[in-house]
Amino acid sequence: MTTLITNIQELLQVRDTNILKVSGKDMKQLPTIKNAYLLIDDDTIVGYGYMEDCKNIEADTVIDATGKVVLPTWCDSHTHIVYAGNREQEFVDRINGLSYEDIANRGGGILNSTEKLQQTSEDDLFEQSVKRLKAVMKLGTGAIEIKSGYGLTVEAELKMLRVIKRLKQDFPLKVKATLLAAHAVPKDYKDNKDGFVDLVINEMIPKVAKEQLATYIDVFCEKGYFDLNDTERILKAGKSHGLIPKIHVNQFNAFGGIEVAVKNQALSVDHLEELNESDIAMLKTGNTMPVALPSCSYFLSIPYTPGRQLIDAGLPLALASDYNPGSTPSGNMNFVVSTACIKMKLTPEEAINAATINGAYAMGISAMYGSITRGKKANIIITKAIPSYAFLPYAFGDNHIDTVMINGQIV
Ligand SMILES: N=CN[C@@H](CCC(=O)O)C(=O)O
Numbered sequence: 432m433t434t435l436i437t438n439i440q441e442l443l444q445v446r447d448t449n450i451l452k453v454s455g456k457d458m459k460q461l462p463t464i465k466n467a468y469l470l471i472d473d474d475t476i477v478g479y480g481y482m483e484d485c486k487n488i489e490a491d492t493v494i495d496a497t498g499k500v501v502l503p504t505w506c507d508s509h510t511h512i513v514y515a516g517n518r519e520q521e522f523v524d525r526i527n528g529l530s531y532e533d534i535a536n537r538g539g540g541i542l543n544s545t546e547k548l549q550q551t552s553e554d555d556l557f558e559q560s561v562k563r564l565k566a567v568m569k570l571g572t573g574a575i576e577i578k579s580g581y582g583l584t585v586e587a588e589l590k591m592l593r594v595i596k597r598l599k600q601d602f603p604l605k606v607k608a609t610l611l612a613a614h615a616v617p618k619d620y621k622d623n624k625d626g627f628v629d630l631v632i633n634e635m636i637p638k639v640a641k642e643q644l645a646t647y648i649d650v651f652c653e654k655g656y657f658d659l660n661d662t663e664r665i666l667k668a669g670k671s672h673g674l675i676p677k678i679h680v681n682q683f684n685a686f687g688g689i690e691v692a693v694k695n696q697a698l699s700v701d702h703l704e705e706l707n708e709s710d711i712a713m714l715k716t717g718n719t720m721p722v723a724l725p726s727c728s729y730f731l732s733i734p735y736t737p738g739r740q741l742i743d744a745g746l747p748l749a750l751a752s753d754y755n756p757g758s759t760p761s762g763n764m765n766f767v768v769s770t771a772c773i774k775m776k777l778t779p780e781e782a783i784n785a786a787t788i789n790g791a792y793a794m795g796i797s798a799m800y801g802s803i804t805r806g807k808k809a810n811i812i813i814t815k816a817i818p819s820y821a822f823l824p825y826a827f828g829d830n831h832i833d834t835v836m837i838n839g840q841i842v
């Protein structure tokens with residue numbers, strides 16, 4: 432089954448060679464073809480070029496994209512979309528003056544979601560998550576990373592990861608799973624954090640690795656959660672079971688977590704709202720992808736990750752949603768891209784690179800996702816008729832998407 436998309440006003444992120452990420456000044460370059468065609472065979476991109484060169488191409492289905500922009504689907508490398516219930520009361524509490532930290536200190540926050548998740552059946556959790564997954568696919572997300580971390584017991588963490596596995600099996604988008612057991616210290620271990628870290632290392636990691644329920648190991652490395660020593664121990668234990676590090680770090684405090692991550696060859700370091708010069712120098716020594724989560728900064732009114740500074744230092748940057756019930760109850764990557772331009776001063780080219788190819792890198796899948804490249808998966812967004820691609824981040828808040836194709840099928 433072949434599909435030919437014709438008369439594309441502009442085809443974005445066209446990469447003839449299969450690069451895995453873009454960094455520094457290269458992020459300003461977004462290769463495009465104006466007045467283009469795109470040819471898909473089943474689930475694979477097989478050809479593209481100028482309209483004048485597509486005269487002899489025949490296909491089973493032809494889609495006319497006159498006036499429309501076509502680009503790869505968003506690669507959202509950081510989400511927590513498997514959760515139970517919501518936390519809108521905490522949102523109201525914050526409006527009335529409490530901080531995210533205050534709420535966590537009185538037993539709310541992550542532990543609030545933990546309580547809800549532990550009381551929710553696996554099927555119910557699956558159904559709640561399906562709704563969110565369907566919604567983000569419609570908004571152009573074609574690959575997604577999903578974390579555990581609201582279970583905090585062996586059984587509840589496994590329940591979350593089994594739900595992620597079902598989502599992976601039942602939906603066409605690419606799903607990568609991460610074990611984030613060290614997301615918060617559960618109530619039962621309130622005065623025994625080391626005991627909980629031991630549980631993560633001795634029981635959770637081996638079980639999850641044996642059942643192949645996750646590819647990545649994550650830790651919330653933050654004051655009041657897990658310190659540098661805990662982070663190092665958990666990352667090393669994960670690595671010894673084949674799990675690749677990818678951590679939450681520098682959200683509220685910068686105290687050396689990035690060094691631990693880079694030294695353990697983390698695939699990504701995520702949040703980075705607080706960043707100092709030594710963190711940037713450390714990132715320059717490795718291949719770890721910095722990931723910014725601007726919707727989280729927006730929702731919590733905390734600083735934005737200094738993405739401009741990271742890119743100007745020659746580093747790559749990825750953008751992700753952080754979709755979760757506490758700090759980012761939104762998985763809209765279009766908003767993420769707009770907010771990165773508006774608040775972090777990324778150019779539209781940089782933001783689109785960050786949300787496609789670099790997002791794919793932060794999930795370890797950029798050889799097959801994140802650009803319009805022959806042989807890559809046919810995951811594409813066709814916009815409505817718009818004046819130019821800069822209109823996407825510019826006219827924020829409106830949905831500019833006409834069609835989303837994942838594996839060559841319209842969703
Ligand atoms: N910061 C840690 N974890 C999530 C928020 C979790 C929550 O509040 O439920 C985040 O990435 O923002």
Ligand SMILES: [Zn+2]
Nearest residue numbers: 509511679753
């Ligand atoms: Zn997160």
